[in-house]
Each structure stands twice: as structure tokens, then as C-alpha cells.
Amino acid sequence: MAAPAFLCAAVVVWALVSFMHRSPFVASWDEVDFVLALDRFDLLAMQPHFPGYPYFVMGAMAAARFVSNPPQAYASFNIVLMALATIPIWLLARRRLSPVWSALAVLLALTAPYLWLQTVRPMSEAAGIAMLWWFLWSWWRAMERRTLGRILAALFLFGIVMGIRLSFAPFGLALVWLLVLSGMDWRRQGKRLWPRILLFGCAAAAFQLLWVAGLALSEGGLSGFAKLAAAFTAGHFSEWGGGVTSAAELSFAERVLRFAGDNVLWTGMFARSTALLATAAALLLAAVLAAGAARSPRGSARAGSRLARAAAWLCRPSLPRALAALAGAYGAWALLAQNIDKPRHMTPLIGVMWLLLSMLCAAAPQAAPAHLGAASDASPAQPGSAPERRGARMRRALPAAGALLAAGMVALQAAVGGALIARQASELPAVYQLEQGLRELAKAKPEERFVVYTWEETRVLQYLHSPVTNRRIETYGYFLSDVQADPSATILLTDHVLRGFEAQVGPLREQVQPVARYRSDGRFEPVYNDITLYKWIGEPKGATPKT
Amino acid sequence: MRKMFMKTAMLVVAIFLVLAPTSAWAYSYGDANTEDVAETFKVVAAALSKSSPDWKTAEAAHKERREEIAAHFGESVAKTLDSNIKARQAKETIANYKALLVMNLDRRFENTLKDVSDYTNAKMLLAKARATFVVLSPYAEAKLSAAKIQSLNADFDTALEAIGNPGLFGVGQKDADEKALKDAVNRIYGSLKPLFPYTVYKAPAKPAAGGGTSSDKGTTAKPPTTAGTGNTDKGTASKPAASDAKPSTPAKDAEKEQQDDKAVQTAPDAAPPADAPDAAAGDAAADEGATDAAADDTAAEEPAADQPADAASTDDQAVADNAAADDTAAEGEVASAEPDTIDGTKEHAAMARTDKTNPAVTVGVIGGVAVVGAGAVWLARRKGFF
Numbered sequence: 001m002a003a004p005a006f007l008c009a010a011v012v013v014w015a016l017v018s019f020m021h022r023s024p025f026v027a028s029w030d031e032v033d034f035v036l037a038l039d040r041f042d043l044l045a046m047q048p049h050f051p052g053y054p055y056f057v058m059g060a061m062a063a064a065r066f067v068s069n070p071p072q073a074y075a076s077f078n079i080v081l082m083a084l085a086t087i088p089i090w091l092l093a094r095r096r097l098s099p100v101w102s103a104l105a106v107l108l109a110l111t112a113p114y115l116w117l118q119t120v121r122p123m124s125e126a127a128g129i130a131m132l133w134w135f136l137w138s139w140w141r142a143m144e145r146r147t148l149g150r151i152l153a154a155l156f157l158f159g160i161v162m163g164i165r166l167s168f169a170p171f172g173l174a175l176v177w178l179l180v181l182s183g184m185d186w187r188r189q190g191k192r193l194w195p196r197i198l199l200f201g202c203a204a205a206a207f208q209l210l211w212v213a214g215l216a217l218s219e220g221g222l223s224g225f226a227k228l229a230a231a232f233t234a235g236h237f238s239e240w241g242g243g244v245t246s247a248a249e250l251s252f253a254e255r256v257l258r259f260a261g262d263n264v265l266w267t268g269m270f271a272r273s274t275a276l277l278a279t280a281a282a283l284l285l286a287a288v289l290a291a292g293a294a295r296s297p298r299g300s301a302r303a304g305s306r307l308a309r310a311a312a313w314l315c316r317p318s319l320p321r322a323l324a325a326l327a328g329a330y331g332a333w334a335l336l337a338q339n340i341d342k343p344r345h346m347t348p349l350i351g352v353m354w355l356l357l358s359m360l361c362a363a364a365p366q367a368a369p370a371h372l373g374a375a376s377d378a379s380p381a382q383p384g385s386a387p388e389r390r391g392a393r394m395r396r397a398l399p400a401a402g403a404l405l406a407a408g409m410v411a412l413q414a415a416v417g418g419a420l421i422a423r424q425a426s427e428l429p430a431v432y433q434l435e436q437g438l439r440e441l442a443k444a445k446p447e448e449r450f451v452v453y454t455w456e457e458t459r460v461l462q463y464l465h466s467p468v469t470n471r472r473i474e475t476y477g478y479f480l481s482d483v484q485a486d487p488s489a490t491i492l493l494t495d496h497v498l499r500g501f502e503a504q505v506g507p508l509r510e511q512v513q514p515v516a517r518y519r520s521d522g523r524f525e526p527v528y529n530d531i532t533l534y535k536w537i538g539e540p541k542g543a544t545p546k547t
Numbered sequence: 548m549r550k551m552f553m554k555t556a557m558l559v560v561a562i563f564l565v566l567a568p569t570s571a572w573a574y575s576y577g578d579a580n581t582e583d584v585a586e587t588f589k590v591v592a593a594a595l596s597k598s599s600p601d602w603k604t605a606e607a608a609h610k611e612r613r614e615e616i617a618a619h620f621g622e623s624v625a626k627t628l629d630s631n632i633k634a635r636q637a638k639e640t641i642a643n644y645k646a647l648l649v650m651n652l653d654r655r656f657e658n659t660l661k662d663v664s665d666y667t668n669a670k671m672l673l674a675k676a677r678a679t680f681v682v683l684s685p686y687a688e689a690k691l692s693a694a695k696i697q698s699l700n701a702d703f704d705t706a707l708e709a710i711g712n713p714g715l716f717g718v719g720q721k722d723a724d725e726k727a728l729k730d731a732v733n734r735i736y737g738s739l740k741p742l743f744p745y746t747v748y749k750a751p752a753k754p755a756a757g758g759g760t761s762s763d764k765g766t767t768a769k770p771p772t773t774a775g776t777g778n779t780d781k782g783t784a785s786k787p788a789a790s791d792a793k794p795s796t797p798a799k800d801a802e803k804e805q806q807d808d809k810a811v812q813t814a815p816d817a818a819p820p821a822d823a824p825d826a827a828a829g830d831a832a833a834d835e836g837a838t839d840a841a842a843d844d845t846a847a848e849e850p851a852a853d854q855p856a857d858a859a860s861t862d863d864q865a866v867a868d869n870a871a872a873d874d875t876a877a878e879g880e881v882a883s884a885e886p887d888t889i890d891g892t893k894e895h896a897a898m899a900r901t902d903k904t905n906p907a908v909t910v911g912v913i914g915g916v917a918v919v920g921a922g923a924v925w926l927a928r929r930k931g932f933f
Contacts, residue, residue: 041715044580044674045707054715061718194924218715224667231671449693451685469688469696471681477593484596485685 003099007090007106014110014414015083021421022075022120027429027525029456031122032463034060035070041218043228050229052215055163056124074122078130082119085130086110088137089355095140095319096359101399104406105358109351111410113271113417117523118344120421125347128165132348135161136326139174140319146182152203154178159207163214168348170333174326175204181315250340259335263343268350271523273416279409286402287361293398320359327352342526361402424524430531431460433518434494437533438468441515452492453479455500457528468492476501483536491536498534511537582675584651585682587612588644595637605640606632620650623747630748639746645686646745649736649885651679656732656889659710663723669710676732677703683739690742699735706731733888745885 026035029049036047037057043050048057056074059081064073086106093102109115119126135157142150158175161168179200186196216225250258270276304312313321327349338345428436434457442450451469454461458472469489473479479501483491492515502508512534522529590608594601609632617625624647631640655676662668680687680703688696709731711723 037715040708040712041719042670042707042712044670046580057715058718061715194928214716217713217717220666220670220713224665224671227667227671449688451688467693469684469693471685475589475593477597478589481589481593481596482685485592486689488689 003103004090007086007103010103010107011083011086011110015079017418018079018082018116018120018421019076021418021425022072022079023122023421023425023524024069024071025425025429025432026071026122026463027431027460028528029459031071032459034074034122034124035463038064038070038073043215043219051166052211052218053124053164053166054211054214054218055160056127056165059127060122071122075120078119078121078123078126081127081130082110085133088133089351092133092137092140092319092323093355093358097362100403101358101362101406104403104410105355107410108354108358108406108413111413111417112269112350112354113273113276113413113420114268114343114523115347115350116417116421117271117424118347120425123344124165125344128161128168129348129351131157131161131164132168132171133351135171136174136323139178140322142178143181143317143322146178146185151178151182151200155200155204156207158204159210162208163211167333167338167345168330170330171326171348173329174322177314177317177322184315255340256335259340259346263340264331264346264349267343267523268346269353271416271420275412276409276416279405279412283357283361283402283405283409286398286405287357290362290398290402291360293394320356323352324356327356344526358406361406362399420523423521427520427524429525430518430520430529431457431525432464433520434531434533435461435464435466437516437518438466438470438492442468449486449489450492451486451489452494452533453482453497454494455496457494457496457531473497474500476504483538491538493534493536495530495532495534496528511539513537580674580678582651582655582678582682583615584612585648585679588648588682591644592641595641600635600637602632602635616647619654620647624650624745627746627748634748639748642743643746645683645743646885648679648683649740649743650745652676652736652739653885653889655679656736659706659732660725660729660889663710663725663728666711666713666723669723670707673703673707673710676735680735680739683743687739687742691738695738699738702731702735706735729890736889737887740885740887 026032033046033048034053034057036045038061040047041057043052056077059077060070060074063077063080064070067073067076089106089109090102093105097105115126115129135154138150138154138157142154155175158172161171179197182200183193183197186193216222219225219228266272266277270280317325331346331349334345334349438450438452438461449469451471452461453471453473455472455474458470461468461470471482473482473493474497479493479497493512498508498512515533515535517533518531520529587608591605594604594608609628613625613629616628624643628640628643628647631643655672659669659672659676662672680699684696687699691699706728708721709724709728712719712721714720
């Protein structure tokens with residue numbers, strides 16, 4: 001009973017610390033989208049951007065009644081959902097782990113620094129992940145006993161997840177899996193198959209329709225929404241957000257390496273902290289040893305072709321592997337289809353990986369596979385001769401050592417994560433610094449008219465009501481004609497713009513002159529954490545533009 | 548054997564992984580807030596403002612948009628742009644395209660006012676108007692004060708607020724305010740229209756003299772609202788009045804928007820003497836400094852060139868009578884494409900707006916598909932495919 005009580009206390013502390021360090025900044029394009037949506041929900045004006053995230057915005061609208069600062073309203077909603085999500089994590093963990101290990105797994109997932117950083121920002125990842133845990137738990141419940149109520153609960157929760165973050169759609173494979181198993185059940189029971197499959201599909205669609213309909217009504221009707229969706233999804237495949245950054249030049253191998261190495265492990269799991277990396281490595285070692293010790297001879301005893309075994313497993317999956325399969329599906333999707341510059345896309349994997357690692361770590365010696373739930377009290381079956389007994393003692397020691405390591409990991413994560421969120425809430429993001437710099441520049445030289453060309457920074461500058469005219473630009477030719485349109489203005493541009501131009505027309509360093517550089521932490525702002533402001537001098541003299 | 552196969556497969560996969568380009572896989576959402584005419588203008592302006600104008604690109608871009616231009620702003624506008632491009636007049640082409648964008652503002656605003664009950668449509672039209680404005684803004688910024696630009700942006704926000712909002716699940720619902728919308732769009736339109744005049748193309752009868760400035764200023768097609776087809780000969784006489792309005796407007800812009808609207812509307816009726824434009828331009832230049840001089844650079848730099856007596860008479864002599872009649876007709880068309888105020892009553896070509904979806908047909912099609920699908924499943928079951 002001690003473990004749940006301790007866990008509750010820890011979660012409350014976690015929530016309090018998070019509340020104290022909610023980020024007051026709105027430092028990226030997507031965040032501005034969300035924050036503006038509180039004022040006026042307008043998909044066309046990209047507040048929020050497509051596909052709308054309606055439940056998330058709704059939740060934040062509710063939170064905004066108590067929290068006046070818009071980004072902090074979002075963060076508060078995230079924190080509440082995340083704290084509540086410990087319940088499904090606990091329930092899932094308890095299916096395999098002892099209470100102590102379950103509490104450790106929950107805390108490992110909750111204090112993961114990178115996820116924590118996302119939780120206290122106005123982004124939808126944390127809320128989506130929180131609901132994802134509820135969905136995974138309800139799904140597993142339905143997999144265990146496929147009754148109508150459990151299936152409907154899973155379908156409903158998936159609708160909620162999709163209404164918060166559509167990009168978690170690959171987890172919907174879980175529902176296909178559930179449908180196939182249910183179909184086999186129905187067949188075995190001699191029930192009529194098709195009406196049931198139809199009903200399943202209709203129920204799933206109906207729960208999705210809830211949020212789609214809400215969105216459609218916010219756009220004034222279904223036909224308008226369809227028009228809008230067509231406008232947003234047609235074309236523009238890599239111009240926007242994704243392809244324009246460095247990701248465009250990555251080969252697939254580099255992409256995999258960057259995704260697995262940097263996004264998932266170095267940034268996502270360890271938040272670029274060597275201490276965390278080292279502890280996690282030790283924990284992984286313990287897990288591998290424990291799993292090795294736990295491996296019973298029955299592993300090799302299985303016969304049959306690989307395909308048959310896979311099919312048999314699909315019919316009776318084990319929880320860790322089922323979770324791993326789903327996480328793998330999402331990981332593949334995040335790798336292939338999401339913007340690799342933004343590690344936040346892999347955050348759903350963090351918690352799942354910690355849960356899996358805990359299960360591996362606490363794997364009980366499988367002498368008595370009957371009671372899976374209790375790992376710590378499972379003892380080696382027959383105390384035999386001396387070396388055997390020593391082996392048994394070691395096997396018993398391993399989980400204890402693993403638990404200690406995991407506790408240390410939790411403490412370390414809490415320390416690193418807590419420090420990070422405190423810094424995130426107090427350090428001015430680079431884009432904010434840019435805005436201040438421009439403001440000062442405009443004030444220092446009131447006689448000059450400044451125009452600054454940016455990429456996505458524009459959205460933040462406009463949110464901050466920058467007094468300096470700013471424009472988003474990607475095409476060099478348009479830039480030149482804009483410059484000529486207003487020859488008396490002083491033209492400034494950011495390094496992203498410059499690099500984009502250089503990719504189009506070759507080196508341009510001769511035509512610019514650095515003015516200032518603004519930096520913040522890359523863990524807080526993945527793309528725009530290092531902004532250099534340049535002044536455009538233009539063509540070397542002699543080639544003055546002809547009018 | 549199997550191992551061999553596995554190894555080969557892995558090798559193939561590895562080669563694929565290393566070599567396959569992946570940029571196309573990054574998915575993202577597009578931007579619905581773009582306006583085709585404005586995008587075309589960007590291409591044209593970028594191509595023509597190079598040190599050696601790229602006429603091929605400009606022409607291709609224009610050709611692609613020509614149909615829409617002709618449908619919405621009249622064949623004569625399209626023809627003028629054709630001729631500008633054919634005559635390789637970079638400056639005139641860009642200037643007329645800017646005027647085209649102003650006409651496009653009118654088109655979008657008109658239809659917004661008309662469609663204010665259809666929230667989605669009104670909003671999309673406003674977004675397109677705003678996209679048009681965004682493209683024009685570098686040029687507008689050179690002519691207007693920063694405060695004025697900001698107030699224009701604020702007017703766009705006001706207009707957006709004024710079309711109402713159904714809210715998210717009903718939260719944040721708001722009704723439309725047609726009057727506020729009309730005021731806001733008229734403020735925007737009234738401020739921008741005088742900055743970007745439209746020029747009817749004149750056959751280069753005197754290419755040396757009339758190449759740039761005389762045709763630019765002397766024939767500015769800004770007839771007062773009364774200028775009908777009957778006014779054939781006086782058509783040119785009324786033009787100085789319109790060009791008079793231009794230099795004075797920016798001066799007042801900085802002060803008050805309401806008066807500014809009136810200035811645009813009333814100035815043509817005043818019909819001041821022929822030398823008034825110069826005086827006004829001089830005043831404006833003296834008062835406002837560089838910005839306003841830029842606003843009317845032709846008037847300020849070459850005051851003599853745009854004497855209506857000169858330009859109009861030479862033009863009228865050079866061009867035959869029927870050509871002059873053509874001009875007036877064209878001006879009438881332009882006047883309807885570029886009116887002084889927007890009240891949401893004008894008939895625009897409805898091409899891009901017609902809603903071709905008939906709900907009954909949609910429901911019918913969906914129902915039909917469902918019925919056919921169910922029938923197929925039923926049949927398949929009977930045949931024992933499942």
C-alpha cells in the first residue's frame with residue numbers, strides 16, 4: 001500500500017513544481033497558433049493550424065477561465081492531464097510489475113525531462129500523450145476481455161486522442177488489431193461477422209465524427225470545412241514547416257541516424273544530459289542482465305515456422321511486446337512523415353520506452369510463469385546445490401539493484417528536468433531576443449525605416465506586436481523585387497532566410513553584414529534557438545537595380 | 548538458401564536506405580491563405596525587376612492568370628496587361644498589376660459583403676483580400692506611414708471580427724456586424740486605391756516621348772463616377788482632377804481616415820485648374836518629405852511631362868477617334884472594376900464563387916455507394932466468398 005501512496009504524493013509534488021515553472025513564452029509558430037486560438041478559433045487564420053486540435057483548445061479555453069496568461073492556460077491543462085495520466089500508466093504497469101516497480105515506471109515516464117519540458121509549454125504533445133495512455137490502457141483492457149463495453153471505451157478514447165493530436169494516428173493500428181481478434185472471437189462463437197464489423201467501424205467513425213463535426217461547425221458548416229481542408233492539404237508538400245529546413249538535404253540513412261540517435265535518445269530520452277545517459281545505460285545493462293537471467297529454457301523449445309509463431313503471438317500478444325509493436329509503428333511514422341527538426345514528435349515514445357524498460361528490468365525469473373503480476377515475490381523454484389543457490393541469490397539481487405538504479409534515475413531525471421523547466425520559464429527565447437533587439441534598433445534610429453525578412457519567426461514577431469515591419473519570405477526573386485519596391489527602407493534578414501536564399505542562388509555573404517546574434521537553448525526551441533540578424537547591403541556597386 | 552535470401556534482402560534494404568532521397572516524405576499542411584492573382588503578381592514583379600527583365604517568365608505567369616483577370620476585371624484590363632507585356636514596358640506592367648491587385652481587393656471585399664451570411668466563404672474571401680494586401684504592402688509601405696500601415700492591418704482584423712464567428716463547440720460565438728465590415732473594408736480600399744493607379748495602354752505612337760511618363764500620368768484612368776460613354780472628348784479632361792486627388796490623399800492619410808475617404812470621393816468633382824496637380828504635388832512633397840514624393844514621383848520629378856494639354860492632345864491626335872472611344876469604354880469597364888467605394892451590390896463574375904455542390908446529389912451519391920457496397924457484400928456472402 002505504501003507504493004501507491006508514495007506515488008500519489010510524488011505526482012502532487014510533480015504537478016506543483018510544474019505549475020510553478022509554466023513557460024510564459026510563446027516562442028514558435030505552432031505555439032502562437034494555439035495561443036491565438038483562445039481568442040478566436042479560426043482554422044483559416046491558422047489559429048490553431050490544421051487539423052484543429054479541438055479538444056485541446058477546448059480544454060485550454062476552460063483552463064483560461066482560471067489562468068489569465070494564455071500560454072500558461074495551455075500548460076496548466078497539460079499538467080492536469082499528465083498528472084491524471086499516471087492512473088492508466090499505473091494500471092498498465094501493474095499488469096506486469098510489482099507495486100514498487102509500477103511506481104518507479106510511472107515516475108520514470110512522468111519525470112522524463114524532455115516530455116516535462118513539453119508539458120509546461122503551450123503545445124499539444126503532452127495532452128495528447130496523456131490521453132494516449134488512457135487509450136492504451138482501455139485498449140489493453142479490451143484486448144484482455146473483448147466485451148462490447150470495453151471495446152466501445154477504447155474506441156471512444158481513441159476519438160479523444162485524435163481530437164487532441166491527429167499525428168498519433170498510427171496508434172490506431174491497435175484498433176485494427178482489436179477488430180481482428182474480436183472478429184476471430186465472433187467467428188469461433190458462430191456469430192454473424194459482418195454486422196459486427198460494420199458496427200465496430202461505425203462506432204469508431206462516430207467517435208471521430210464528434211470532434212470533426214465540432215471543427216466543421218466552427219467553420220460554419222461541413223461544406224466550408226471540406227473546402228478549407230482541401231485548401232490546406234493540397235500541394236505545399238515540403239514548402240511549409242517541414243521540408244524547408246535542413247531536413248531537405250538529408251539522405252535516408254542520415255535521417256534514421258538523426259532520428260534514432262539525436263531525436264529519440266540524446267534529446268528525447270536524456271535531454272542532452274550525460275549523467276542521464278550514463279544512468280540509463282546502467283539501467284539498460286541491469287535490464288538486459290535481468291532479462292537474461294529470467295529467460296527460461298522454454299524460449300528455445302518453441303517449434304513451428306516463424307510465420308505461424310508470429311500469427312499465434314498476434315492472437316495472444318503479451319503486453320510489453322504489444323506496446324513495443326505499437327510504439328514501433330508510431331516511430332516509423334514519426335521517422336518518415338514528421339518534421340525531423342522537431343524532436344517533440346517522438347515524445348510519445350518516451351513513456352512507452354520507460355515502461356518497457358521497467359518491465360524488462362523487473363522481469364521475474366520465469367520459473368513460475370503463472371503469477372505474472374508479482375515480480376518481486378517470485379522466488380527461484382528449487383533451491384538446489386551451492387552454485388545454483390548463488391545463481392539464485394544473484395537473480396534475486398538483480399531486480400533489487402535494478403530498482404535502486406531506477407530510483408536513482410527518477411531522482412536524476414527530476415533534478416535535471418526540474419532545472420530545465422525552471423530555465424525554460426525564465427530564459428528569453430531567441431525569437432523574443434530578436435524582437436527586443438529590433439525594437440531597440442528602431443528606437444535608436446527613428447529616422448530609418450526597417451523591414452526584417454524572416455522565416456517562421458514572423459509569427460512570433462507579429463504575436464509580440466513588433467514595431468518593425470516583418471515579412472516571411474522564402475524565394476530570392478520575390479525578395480529582390482520587394483527590396484526594390486521600397487528602396488528607402490533598411491533591409492534586415494535572419495540567417496534562416498539567408499541560408500534559404502543561398503540554397504537558391506549560391507553564396508550571398510558578400511551582400512550582407514551581421515548585425516546581432518541571439519541564442520537560447522536548443523532543447524527549448526528546436527529550430528529557432530540561434531538567430532543571426534543580417535543587414536542587406538545588396539549587390540556590389542555598379543549593378544544597381546534598373547527601374 | 549534462406550539465409551542467402553535474407554542477406555540479399557538486407558543488402559537491398561541497406562542500399563535503399565542510404566540512397567533514397569527523403570525530402571518528399573516530410574508531410575506538412577499547406578497555406579490556404581494565398582491569392583492566385585497576388586501570387587502571379589509576385590512572379591511577374593520578380594521577373595521584371597531584375598536588371599535584365601525576364602519577359603518569358605512574366606508572360607507565362609500572366610498567361611496562366613489571364614482568364615481569371617478577364618473574367619473578373621474585364622477583357623480590357625486583360626488586354627491592357629497583354630499589350631504592356633507585348634510592348635515590353637516593365638514599369639507599366641508592374642504598375643498595372645498593382646492596380647489589378649487593388650481591383651482584386653474590391654472584388655474580394657464586394658463578395659465578402661455579399662456573402663457575409665456564409666461565414667466560411669466570407670472568411671476565405673477576406674483571407675484572400677488580406678493575402679493581396681500582404682503582397683502589396685512593400686509598395687504601400689514606401690508610400691504610407693508606419694502608423695497608417697498598422698491601422699490598415701487593424702482594419703483587416705476589424706473586418707475579420709465583423710463577419711462573426713460560430714465558435715468552437717459554440718464557445719466564442721459571435722454575430723456578424725455588416726456595418727463594421729463595410730466601414731473597415733472601405734477604409735482599407737480607400738487608402739490603397741489612390742496609391743496604385745491603373746493606366747490604359749496606349750499604342751506607342753510616340754514611343755520616345757510617351758514611353759514612360761506621359762501615358763502614365765496623362766491618361767490615368769480614374770474617371771469620376773459620372774464619366775460615362777457620352778463623355779468621349781471630356782474623358783481626358785477629367786483626368787487631371789483624378790491625378791490631383793492622388794498627391795493630396797497620402798498627406799491626409801496620416802491624419803484621419805474618415806476624411807481621407809471623402810477626399811477620394813469628392814476630389815474628382817471639384818475639377819480644379821490644369822496646373823493644380825503640380826501645386827498639390829509640390830505642397831505634398833514639401834509637407835510630407837520623402838514618402839510622399841515617392842508616392843507621386845512622376846508628378847514631382849517631371850512636372851512638365853504630364854500637362855494634360857500636351858499629353859492629351861498628342862494622344863488624341865495620334866490615336867484615331869474610334870480608338871479614343873474604345874478607351875472611354877475601357878475606362879468605363881475599369882471604373883466598374885475599380886469603384887470608389889464598396890457597398891456589396893456590384894455584380895462580379897461569379898465564376899469562382901458558384902457553389903457547384905448540390906447537397907441532394909452528394910447525399911444521393913453517398914447513399915448510392917452505400918447501397919451498392921452493401922449489395923456487393925451481400926452477394927459475395929451468398930456466393931460464399933467469405
